[in-house]
Amino acid sequence: MxxxxxxxxxxxxxxxxxxxxxxxxxxxxxxxxxxxxxxxxxxxxxxxxxxxxxxxxxxxxxxxxxxxxxxxxxxxxxxxxxxxxxGQANAGPLPLLLRLGASTTIGNYLLPARVAALMRHTPQAQVDLRIGNSADVVTAVQRLEVDLGLIEGPCHESGLQVLPWQRDDLVIVAAAASVPDRMDLAALARARWLLREPGSGTREAVEQVLLPHLHHFARSMQLGSTEAIKQAAAAGLGLACLSRHAVADLIALGSLTVVDTQVPPMSRQLWVVRHPGKRVPPPLRALLGLPADAFGRE
Incomplete structure (x- = not known):
């Protein structure tokens, strides 16, 4: 054969x-x-x-x-x-290529500082960071296109190893001059909500934390990225529920404000997704702060 x-x-x-x-x-x-x-x-x-x-x-x-x-x-x-x-072109140390998939909030706001720290301590490291929504990241893990995936919502696919990574605080934000000092649940239910597309971990997390209180979104606008939602909220187009990490810059600038509501403090679990057939290099574990035995014996 x-x-x-x-x-x-x-x-x-x-x-x-x-x-x-x-x-x-x-x-x-x-x-x-x-x-x-x-x-x-x-x-x-x-x-x-x-x-x-x-x-x-x-x-x-x-x-x-x-x-x-x-x-x-x-x-x-x-x-x-x-x-x-x-090896043919360079007699020096071989580069260490780490392939990582991350959903948008994680890839845009949580990983850059970690990648920079890794590359300061491991100069030969090269990080290939693929950013998409959670469904895209899970597909890349399934196809062995990345070493690990980081997602903002639960993984619904069988055959993958899924571990909790860290918690992420969620806040309701709006343009600083567009909302009253406090909004009750009825006012939240009447508001226009700025939402990510289906398949996004942010969209799923927002529905999980808000719909038990609001039951449904009477009005909504769908946008394809967290940045688009931030800018739309800052322009006064509606309310958004996003990671505190994602909106910290516009809050500091005064373009957005955290809305005071009756909704209890909200957070979501971020997850690491691994294909059982994929070995995780030690530097990638260090990048994410994972213990050596996080995935058992590989």
């Missing part, structure tokens, strides 16, 4: 894209070349890996069992190519 990395690349791309045409576009291959690579892989394994449903290819049980090992193989091959290339 002679299996190639290209065959595994094709297999993983088809699993992600659902068709040979879409996978071929991702890999810069023709559809016929992509189909031929998959057919040869299935022939050598003596087993189909997909169910053919119309034009779509859906992983069967054998394909699902091979998907994670195939992803891990491709990640390892990429790392080996990078290290070999650096």
């Amino acid at each position: 002679h299996l190639t990395l290209r065959q595994w690349q094709v297999f993983v791309s088809i699993a992600d894209a659902g068709t040979t045409a879409a996978a071929g576009a991702q890999l810069a291959l023709s559809q016929s070349a992509t189909s031929a690579a998959l057919n040869e892989l299935e022939h050598q394994l003596a087993s189909p890996l997909f169910d053919r449903i119309g034009r779509r290819l859906v992983l069967n049980a054998q394909g699902r069992a091979l998907l994670d090992p195939a992803r891990a193989l491709l990640v390892a091959a990429t790392d080996l190519e990078r290290v070999a290339g650096v």
Whole structure:
């Protein structure tokens, strides 16, 4: 049996894209070349890996069992190519590449200072920080595209290891001159709320802490980023419930104010998400303040 990395690349791309045409576009291959690579892989394994449903290819049980090992193989091959290339070009110490996925509040407001501290103490470290909403981060963890993910809401996907990281205080804010000194629950329920999109950990956290008191948002406006919500709130477009870390700058400038309400103090749990097949480098543990045994024996 002679299996190639290209065959595994094709297999993983088809699993992600659902068709040979879409996978071929991702890999810069023709559809016929992509189909031929998959057919040869299935022939050598003596087993189909997909169910053919119309034009779509859906992983069967054998394909699902091979998907994670195939992803891990491709990640390892990429790392080996990078290290070999650096070794040819530079006789000095090899760079330490850490891949981290983070949802927007964590990536924009909590991690930059930690990354800066790591790079001061570990000059050879390189941090690849991918920022998206919580659903995007979980997908990157599942696909072994990052070493760890940090998210602002619970993880609903099975097969991943999820640990609590730290607490994050939430505050209700508005333009400094647009709200009374105190707002009761009825006033909060009538207000326009500035919300993130579904799939965002911030959106899920806001619904969890506010809806038990308000029951529903009578009026809302959806915006695609925390920065957009901050600026919209500062412009007087409505109320926002955000991480205290995210709004600290505009509060200090006087553009936003924390609204005094009857809602009890609010916070949310931030989470670390890991794929069981992914080893976590010690410097990444140090970056996040994780104990050595956080994930048990790897």
